[in-house]
Amino acid sequence: MQALKSELAAVRSDRWLLALVFWLPPVLSLFLLLIFSAGQPLNLPVGVVDLDQSSLSRKVTRYLDASPALNITRHYSSIAQGKEDISDADIYALVVIPANLSRDVMRGEAPAISAFFNAQYLLIAKAIRSALIEIETTLAVELDVGRTLVHTPVIKAALATSMPVRSQMSALYNLNLNYATFLVPALLAALFTLLIICVTILSLGKKDKHRVSSRPAKLAVELARRSLLYTCVFSIHILLSLAFLYGTLDWPHQLSLGGLLPLIILFVMACQLMGAFFYVLTFDRVRSLSLAGAFSAPAFAFLGVTFPASDMTVFAQFWRDLMPAAHYLNGFLNQVSYAAGAAHSLQPILVMLVFAVLIPVVVYRFKDQQDGAG
Amino acid sequence: MFLNRLKNEFLNIFTDKAVLITVLGGVLLYAVLYPQPYLNQLPLQQAIAVVDQDNTPASRRLIRYADATPQVHVAGRVGSISEARSLLLDGQVRGMMIIPRHFERDLGLSRSPVIGLAGDANFFLIYGTVIEGLAGAVMSTGAMVRVRELMLAGVPLSFAVKDWSPIHLNERPLFNVGMGYLGYVLPAIFILILQQTLLLASGLIGAESGEKSGLSLSRAGSIFGVRFVAMFSIYFLLTQFYMGACFEFYGISRNAHIVDLWLMITAFIAASVALGILFGLLLPGRELAAPLVMVSSLPMAFTAGFIWPRELLPEPVLWISQWFPSTSAIQGFLKLNQMGAEFSQVLNHWWGLWALAGFFSLLSLILMTRSTHAGR
Numbered sequence: 001m002q003a004l005k006s007e008l009a010a011v012r013s014d015r016w017l018l019a020l021v022f023w024l025p026p027v028l029s030l031f032l033l034l035i036f037s038a039g040q041p042l043n044l045p046v047g048v049v050d051l052d053q054s055s056l057s058r059k060v061t062r063y064l065d066a067s068p069a070l071n072i073t074r075h076y077s078s079i080a081q082g083k084e085d086i087s088d089a090d091i092y093a094l095v096v097i098p099a100n101l102s103r104d105v106m107r108g109e110a111p112a113i114s115a116f117f118n119a120q121y122l123l124i125a126k127a128i129r130s131a132l133i134e135i136e137t138t139l140a141v142e143l144d145v146g147r148t149l150v151h152t153p154v155i156k157a158a159l160a161t162s163m164p165v166r167s168q169m170s171a172l173y174n175l176n177l178n179y180a181t182f183l184v185p186a187l188l189a190a191l192f193t194l195l196i197i198c199v200t201i202l203s204l205g206k207k208d209k210h211r212v213s214s215r216p217a218k219l220a221v222e223l224a225r226r227s228l229l230y231t232c233v234f235s236i237h238i239l240l241s242l243a244f245l246y247g248t249l250d251w252p253h254q255l256s257l258g259g260l261l262p263l264i265i266l267f268v269m270a271c272q273l274m275g276a277f278f279y280v281l282t283f284d285r286v287r288s289l290s291l292a293g294a295f296s297a298p299a300f301a302f303l304g305v306t307f308p309a310s311d312m313t314v315f316a317q318f319w320r321d322l323m324p325a326a327h328y329l330n331g332f333l334n335q336v337s338y339a340a341g342a343a344h345s346l347q348p349i350l351v352m353l354v355f356a357v358l359i360p361v362v363v364y365r366f367k368d369q370q371d372g373a374g
Numbered sequence: 375m376f377l378n379r380l381k382n383e384f385l386n387i388f389t390d391k392a393v394l395i396t397v398l399g400g401v402l403l404y405a406v407l408y409p410q411p412y413l414n415q416l417p418l419q420q421a422i423a424v425v426d427q428d429n430t431p432a433s434r435r436l437i438r439y440a441d442a443t444p445q446v447h448v449a450g451r452v453g454s455i456s457e458a459r460s461l462l463l464d465g466q467v468r469g470m471m472i473i474p475r476h477f478e479r480d481l482g483l484s485r486s487p488v489i490g491l492a493g494d495a496n497f498f499l500i501y502g503t504v505i506e507g508l509a510g511a512v513m514s515t516g517a518m519v520r521v522r523e524l525m526l527a528g529v530p531l532s533f534a535v536k537d538w539s540p541i542h543l544n545e546r547p548l549f550n551v552g553m554g555y556l557g558y559v560l561p562a563i564f565i566l567i568l569q570q571t572l573l574l575a576s577g578l579i580g581a582e583s584g585e586k587s588g589l590s591l592s593r594a595g596s597i598f599g600v601r602f603v604a605m606f607s608i609y610f611l612l613t614q615f616y617m618g619a620c621f622e623f624y625g626i627s628r629n630a631h632i633v634d635l636w637l638m639i640t641a642f643i644a645a646s647v648a649l650g651i652l653f654g655l656l657l658p659g660r661e662l663a664a665p666l667v668m669v670s671s672l673p674m675a676f677t678a679g680f681i682w683p684r685e686l687l688p689e690p691v692l693w694i695s696q697w698f699p700s701t702s703a704i705q706g707f708l709k710l711n712q713m714g715a716e717f718s719q720v721l722n723h724w725w726g727l728w729a730l731a732g733f734f735s736l737l738s739l740i741l742m743t744r745s746t747h748a749g750r
Contacts, residue, residue, distance in 0.1 A: 016658065016659075016662050020665055024669065028669055028672075028673065031673050031691070031694075032672060032673060032676065034688055034690070034691050035673070035676050035677060035682060035687060035688075035691055036676075036682065037688055038686040041682075041683055041686065042686065043685070043686075044683060044685070045685065084719075086548060086713070087709060087713040087714050087715040087719065088709065088715055088719045089705070089708075089709060089713070092683075105540055105541060108540070110539060110540060110541065110542055111541060111542070112541075112542040112543065112544040113541065113542070113543055113544065114544040114546060115543060115544065115545055115546065116546045116548050117545075117546070117547060117548065118548055118549060118713070119547035119548055119549055119550040119551065119553045119558075120548075120549040120550045120557075120558065120561075120680070120708055120712050120713060121558075121679075121680055121681075121683070122550065122553060122555070122558040123681055123682070124683055125547065125550075125553065126502060126553075129545065130502075132543055132545070133543065136541065136542070136543040139541055140539045140540055140541050143540040143541060144539070144540050147540065163486050163516060164481060164484070164486055164515070164516045164519035164520055164523075165481065165486060165487060165488075165489060165512050165515050165516040165519070166486050166487070166488045166489070166512075167488065167489045167490075167491050167508070167509055167512040168488050168489070168490055168491065169491045169492070169493075169505055169509070170490070170491070170492040170493075171492075171493065171495035171501060172462070172492050172493065172494055172495055173494060173495055173496050174495035174496060177495060177498065177501075179498075179682070182495075182496070182498055187672060187676070190672060191669065191672055194665075194668045194669050194672075195665075195669060198664065198665035198668065198669075199665075202661060202665070205661070284392075285661040286392045286578065286660050286661050286663075286664070287391055287392045287395065289392075289661060289663075289664035289665065290392045290395040290396050290399075290400075290574075290664055291395065292664070293396075293400075293574070293664045293667070293668050294395070294399060294400055294403055294404075296668070297570075297668055297671060298404070298407060298408050300672060300675075301408060301411050301412075301559070301563075302410075302411055304411070304497075305497065306498075306499065307411050307412055307417070307499060307555050308417050308497050308499060308500050309411075310417075311414050311416075311417040311418075312410070312411045312412075312413075312414065313410060313411075313413045313414065315410055316410040316411045316413070319407070319410065320411075333496050334463075337496055
């Protein structure tokens with residue numbers, strides 16, 4: 001208790017440390033959440049070139065506009081005009097309905113509708129692509145059923161002829177493919193990694209630090225006492241942010257406090273140890289922060305949420321394993337969506353205990369420095 | 375006089391270890407480190423489990439089709455859905471395909487059987503890949519049945535092959551044609567890395583400087599000018615390195631005309647350097663530079679529009695993001711260099727960057743000339 005109080009007083013005397021410890025974490029978390037408030041990429045602007053001008057081509061246009069992912073914002077009379085707007089990013093895709101579409105369909109010549117889409121914005125491209133494929137399937141079945149009905153005047157049988165096999169797709173654990181529930185937990189893990197490492201280095205390097213013992217055991221206890229406040233505060237930050245997402249916003253989850261708490265606390269402590277490690281490398285706050293920044297700034301890329309970890313190179317996987325956030329996220333996803341048993345959650349917890357090997361390194365470096373100074 | 379000061383400024387930069395770690399170490403390290411996760415470009419050959427409740431030639435053919443797609447490979451055949459589920463939990467497979475009983479019979483009777491496809495949507499890229507592969511295999515099976523039926527009805531093979539669907543979609547991805555991850559992430563993120571290391575370095579230098587306020591206009595102008603020229607020249611070169619050698623090495627397209635590119639780089643670096651100088655003036659101590667730069671990176675990356683469409687950003691987020699040079703710069707550079715836009719098409723971003731450069735410079739000069747007793 002005493003340790004908490006004295007450290008709290010120290011934090012309160014430093015306006016910027018206070019910000020990093022208390023109010024920046026929730027503000028930044030909310031900002032990141034706000035970015036993805038739309039949930040899914042919807043109403044993406046696309047353009048249409050209708051070279052056919054038939055009732056069928058107008059139907060295609062209607063289908064495009066009716067798709068929740070797409071929004072027709074421009075009509076062009078030539079492809080060249082439309083292409084300029086793609087490279088301008090005014091539209092993300094250009095759908096070209098060929099001349100004689102209607103006639104060719106009637107003749108059974110299977111015409112092709114072309115869709116040019118901007119693949120530079122990969123996530124947007126994928127959303128547009130799946131919307132287009134969906135429309136293609138709907139159209140194909142509709143046209144085909146119309147054709148088959150002439151011979152087989154039973155709708156159900158005609159349907160079966162046009163789609164000999166159907167497939168039903170299930171997006172497990174994220175039923176409506178919501179980007180916020182997909183990205184925000186990982187973004188928060190990366191954000192808290194940065195915050196905790198920085199705060200640890202700042203707090204360890206404060207100039208007004210009192211003399212610490214040079215006996216390793218006592219020194220370790222002393223360091224732990226000084227870090228306790230941050231362990232508590234950041235664990236509470238993470239818990240509150242999750243409570244907001246999965247409680248207030250009612251995101252689907254299978255979480256339990258009992259499973260989550262050890263995971264969060266170990267994650268915070270592992271990050272603190274990383275921070276302490278970077279501090280004892282130089283015993284200079286500024287230089288340590290630069291090193292820590294180099295290590296942890298790309299954390300999000302390595303977490304393997306956007307690009308899967310299993311498809312990374314061996315080096316990238318190794319680098320990823322050095323990040324506490326990667327193991328925290330493994331454990332978190334196990335719990336949030338798979339409702340995995342204790343055995344599945346235990347593994348990431350055990351892995352994070354490995355970060356304890358940094359404790360002796362930190363303690364002995366501190367001792368060396370004390371001895372050197374004294 | 376000016377040259378002397380400039381020499382001193384360069385000396386300051388190159389003798390300060392923290393600044394060196396950031397400018398040279400950071401920029402060089404990230405050129406190697408950041409692309410690491412994405413070097414494989416596409417996630418392919420995702421492991422899936424198959425629950426074959428039919429076990430007939432038709433169902434086995436579907437499984438072979440699935441295995442033959444580049445997206446998935448069949449890692450295991452299991453007897454029940456619950457077994458497949460536990461494989462998924464263990465992370466041994468990323469998706470599953472469920473072939474119902476009487477699949478072959480229903481196919482023959484034109485009852486259009488339903489194949490169950492499922493993927494782990496905790497990872498969107500994996501989910502998309504798994505579903506793409508499996509849906510492709512199901513579609514091939516359907517197409518084959520159609521072609522056979524059409525041939526039975528007397529349609530010649532060459533027509534049947536073409537005619538199994540009345541209409542087709544011809545997909546043409548533009549710019550990042552292979553839809554790979556390096557070409558998607560690197561051109562944008564490298565710009566952010568340049569801006570962030572620049573901000574950090576200027577923050578470190580500026581926070582150290584004793585002359586932060588209460589200066590005469592000419593003195594302030596000279597300090598500002600020297601710092602501006604020093605940082606500008608370093609980062610102009612580093613940007614060339616990223617957009618030249620690094621893009622070349624990672625196979626990223628460079629469509630922009632070199633003069634257009636220089637014009638854009640000039641505006642981008644000017645805005646970033648001006649923001650950096652302002653940042654240095656506002657910082658109370660140099661130890662705060664790294665934490666603030668680091669935590670701002672994530673919001674900056676995700677509001678720049680290359681990941682999440684800017685059309686969908688809420689108004690306040692949009693408003694805040696326009697103050698980061700990276701936002702206009704990333705859009706401008708992507709259009710010029712990746713999407714082959716003309717310079718006239720990116721003029722709004724270019725002027726936007728100059729407006730930021732002017733605004734941040736003015737603010738810096740005002741701060742430096744303001745007479746306060748707070749200066750140390």
